[in-house]
Structure formats: structure tokens, C-alpha cells
Amino acid sequence: MKLRAMAERVRVARWMPPGHVRTPAYLRGRVGEVERRLGTFPNPEQAAYGLPAEPRELVRVRFRAADIWGAEAERPDDLIEAEIYGHWLEPVAHQD
Amino acid sequence: MQDDDAKILPIPTRAEGRRWHDMGGEDAGPVELCEHDYALWEKRVDALMVICSSKGHFTVDGLRRALEDMGEEAFETMSYYERWVAAINQNLVEAGVYTLEELGRRMEEVRARGATYGEAAAPHEAAGDG
Amino acid sequence: MAHDAPFAHSGMSPSGHPYRPDNDEPLTYWQCMEIAMRELLIEKGVTTPEEIARQIEAMDARSPANGAALVARVWTDPAFRERVLADASDAAREMGFDIGPLRLIAVENTDEVHNVIVCTLCSCYPRNLLGLPPDWYKSRAYRSRVVREPRAVLREFGVELPEHVTIRVHDSTAEMRYIVIPRRPEGTEGMSEGELAALVTRDSMIGTGLPRRPE
Numbered sequence: 001m002k003l004r005a006m007a008e009r010v011r012v013a014r015w016m017p018p019g020h021v022r023t024p025a026y027l028r029g030r031v032g033e034v035e036r037r038l039g040t041f042p043n044p045e046q047a048a049y050g051l052p053a054e055p056r057e058l059v060r061v062r063f064r065a066a067d068i069w070g071a072e073a074e075r076p077d078d079l080i081e082a083e084i085y086g087h088w089l090e091p092v093a094h095q096d
Numbered sequence: 097m098q099d100d101d102a103k104i105l106p107i108p109t110r111a112e113g114r115r116w117h118d119m120g121g122e123d124a125g126p127v128e129l130c131e132h133d134y135a136l137w138e139k140r141v142d143a144l145m146v147i148c149s150s151k152g153h154f155t156v157d158g159l160r161r162a163l164e165d166m167g168e169e170a171f172e173t174m175s176y177y178e179r180w181v182a183a184i185n186q187n188l189v190e191a192g193v194y195t196l197e198e199l200g201r202r203m204e205e206v207r208a209r210g211a212t213y214g215e216a217a218a219p220h221e222a223a224g225d226g
Numbered sequence: 227m228a229h230d231a232p233f234a235h236s237g238m239s240p241s242g243h244p245y246r247p248d249n250d251e252p253l254t255y256w257q258c259m260e261i262a263m264r265e266l267l268i269e270k271g272v273t274t275p276e277e278i279a280r281q282i283e284a285m286d287a288r289s290p291a292n293g294a295a296l297v298a299r300v301w302t303d304p305a306f307r308e309r310v311l312a313d314a315s316d317a318a319r320e321m322g323f324d325i326g327p328l329r330l331i332a333v334e335n336t337d338e339v340h341n342v343i344v345c346t347l348c349s350c351y352p353r354n355l356l357g358l359p360p361d362w363y364k365s366r367a368y369r370s371r372v373v374r375e376p377r378a379v380l381r382e383f384g385v386e387l388p389e390h391v392t393i394r395v396h397d398s399t400a401e402m403r404y405i406v407i408p409r410r411p412e413g414t415e416g417m418s419e420g421e422l423a424a425l426v427t428r429d430s431m432i433g434t435g436l437p438r439r440p441e
Contacts, residue, residue, distance in 0.1 A: 074376065202266055
């Protein structure tokens with residue numbers, strides 16, 4: 001389960017608006033790679049308030065434990081994967 | 097990771113807006129390997145959730161929003177389906193399915209029927225009795 | 227392990243949980259609200275007593291046995307395994323399970339990877355296939371810790387993984403639900419699909435347990 005060299009890398013926004021969002025705090029500001037794209041779903045940040053919900057892309061993102069917890073990671077190369085809505089993600093340029 | 101800018105920022109704290117239900121990574125004690133079967137009233141709450149959301153009276157996100165807004169004290173002091181019935185009610189009232197007046201009157205009637213769940217539900221016991 | 231008793235075990239409910247007392251406790255405020263809400267919804271034509279009864283029956287019919295049957299078929303049918311990994315919802319429907327709108331992703335354990343499922347934000351669970359989740363799955367301790375220290379949490383469940391195994395924790399944050407396909411135990415060559423399904427525990431499909439070993 002090695003990270004692929006040319007994987008598409010993304011950073012999760014570190015926004016902290018109050019209210020209903022589906023981006024866990026522990027992943028905000030973290031960099032991971034796109035595991036797969038799931039298509040579009042109604043934006044939960046609008047649906048939660050009974051509003052018409054616009055379609056938003058949903059992406060499964062894979063993070064290394066060390067990229068979330070730093071030196072406190074139980075095992076640096078363990079993986080955490082989560083579904084993140086596209087408007088929370090920005091591309092990260094490859095450094096290698 | 098070689099990124100200059102990939103320094104590990106601290107996870108946002110509660111003071112920075114992290115909400116109580118957003119628990120991933122927080123400190124907590126050992127996992128208590130407990131479970132219980134669900135009582136009839138709990139199964140009914142679950143059924144009403146599925147039926148009302150499938151008919152468009154609210155969304156799962158509307159339920160989650162209400163559960164989150166009930167706060168941490170509700171999480172610590174109310175059971176799972178107590179929180180759910182409260183969240184379903186919140187969404188049904190907001191959607192205008194019934195009014196608080198109707199609910200208040202009916203709850204008074206229900207309570208007057210008897211001291212136990214079985215007695216209070218009796219006139220409509222056929223309803224959703226599995 | 228007491229928390230993962232066989233779901234076919236006598237003394238367990240159809241949904242795989244221990245029974246508990248029901249209707250003769252003092253009426254609580256929230257039970258009173260459930261009765262009042264249900265009556266109002268019926269009177270206003272939103273639902274009917276029959277519809278509620280059918281929904282409860284459908285939920286009671288869902289249990290870890292459904293997932294165990296799917297896992298056993300994955301273990302014995304390579305073409306079905308491919309279909310499960312491509313689209314687990316379609317594969318579950320192909321087996322005849324009524325999973326409603328469930329969007330299911332199957333994640334397969336190998337000798338190098340062990341998968342674990344959680345929902346840190348609430349309590350999302352593949353309920354339309356496996357039935358309702360155990361209480362511990364919804365607990366603060368499990369939701370908080372399994373993303374940060376999965377190995378310590380698994381140890382509390384009695385699962386010790388070899389050093390070389392990578393753990394993949396799947397946080398069910400949005401629309402997908404997950405089922406772990408555990409590794410087929412050694413010494414099960416020649417066993418039937420039904421015999422294999424009896425080895426598949428609920429916790430092994432969440433990732434907090436391993437399948438039983440054959441007697």
C-alpha cells in the first residue's frame with residue numbers, strides 16, 4: 001500500500017465556520033491523495049438547513065497517519081481515508 | 097513528505113470553533129464493549145426517521161444538524177434514540193408537518209393514558225407493533 | 227468474546243443483540259413524544275401503522291448474517307469478489323438483500339493491509355446490510371480514538387496485528403458506507419459457503435475482529 005509517485009495530491013481547507021459540515025476537524029489543513037472520485041451529491045451544508053442543495057463533488061482522500069498526527073502518530077505509514085466534498089479541497093503541487 | 101508548507105498545524109481546538117460532535121483524534125478512555133437490543137419504541141423512532149426522510153420531510157443532514165445543535169450535554173445525558181426522536185421532532189416542526197400546539201396537546205393525552213409505555217401507547221398499539 | 231457472540235446464538239434477538247425489557251417501564255418524556263409524534267404523523271397521512279410495521283420488520287430482518295453470506299461468497303467465487311470490489315451495493319442486491327439506497331464500498335483485508343471502519347462525526351454504519359450498529363460503535367471512545375491509535379483500540383478488542391501490516395481506517399464522513407472483507411481463515415479449504423459464513427463475525431466486517439477459526 002505504497003503511495004503512488006504521481007498521485008493527485010490535495011489539501012483540505014482549514015475553515016472553521018460554525019454549523020453543519022462533514023469535514024472532520026482532524027483533517028482540516030491536512031494533505032492527502034485522491035483515492036477515488038465518487039461523483040456529485042447534494043451539498044450537506046445546505047441540505048442540513050432545509051435549503052435547496054447544489055450538487056458538489058465528493059472525493060475519497062487518503063492520508064498518511066504521520067501527515068495528520070505528526071510525530072505522535074501511532075504508526076507513520078498507517079492510512080486514514082475519508083470522503084471530503086470538493087469545495088473543501090485544493091490541489092497541491094508535486095514537490096518531487 | 098518533502099513539502100515546505102506541509103508542516104503539521106495543530107488540529108483546531110474547541111476555542112477555535114471545533115464542535116463537540118467532531119471527535120476524531122480526541123483523548124478518550126477505553127472502548128466499553130457494550131451493546132443492547134433495541135426496545136419497541138426505539139425501533140419505532142428508527143422507522144419514523146426512515147419513512148419521513150424517504151418522503152422528503154427532512155434530510156439526514158437536517159437530522160444531524162439538529163443532533164449537533166442539541167450539544168454535548170444531550171450526548172452525555174440522553175440515550176441515542178432519545179436524541180433521535182428529539183431531532184426528528186425538531187425537523188418535523190421546522191417543516192410544518194405539525195405544530196408545537198398539536199404536539200403539546202397530544203403528549204398530554206398520551207401521558208393521561210397510563211404510567212408505562214405499553215399503557216400510554218395502548219389505544220394505538222396496533223400502530224407499528226411489528 | 228462476549229461482545230461478538232454469534233448472531234445465530236439463542237437468546238439473541240433477530241437483529242443480533244441481547245434482548246432487554248420493553249414496555250413495562252415508567253413512561254419517559256421522550257417515549258411520550260414518540261407516541262404523540264407517531265399518532266400525529268398517521269392522522270396527517272404522512273404514514274400508516276402498516277408502513278411503520280413493515281419498516282420495523284425490514285430492519286429486524288437485516289443482520290450481520292447478510293454480510294457474512296456476502297463475505298463467504300467473496301471467499302468462494304472469484305468473479306463475485308471482483309463485482310463486490312467494483313460495486314458492493316450492486317453485488318449485495320444481486321444476492322437478494324434489500325439494502326434500499328445504501329451506497330456500499332467493500333474494503334478487502336490482505337496479508338499486508340487491515341481495514342477498520344468508523345464514523346467520527348456521528349454513527350454512520352452499513353445498517354441496511356448489517357442491521358443496527360453495536361453501542362460501542364457509537365461511543366465517544368471508539369469514534370475519538372480509532373483514527374489516532376487504531377492498534378491500541380484493536381488490542382482492546384483482542385486483535386493484535388503483525389508488525390508489517392498497514393492499517394487503513396475508513397472514516398464514513400459522507401455518503402458511502404463500508405464493509406470489511408476479512409481474510410479467509412486457514413484450514414477452511416473445502417468448506418461450503420454456508421460453513422464459511424458461520425465463521426464471519428460482525429466485528430470482522432467492521433475491522434475490530436477477525437473471523438472465527440474452524441473447529
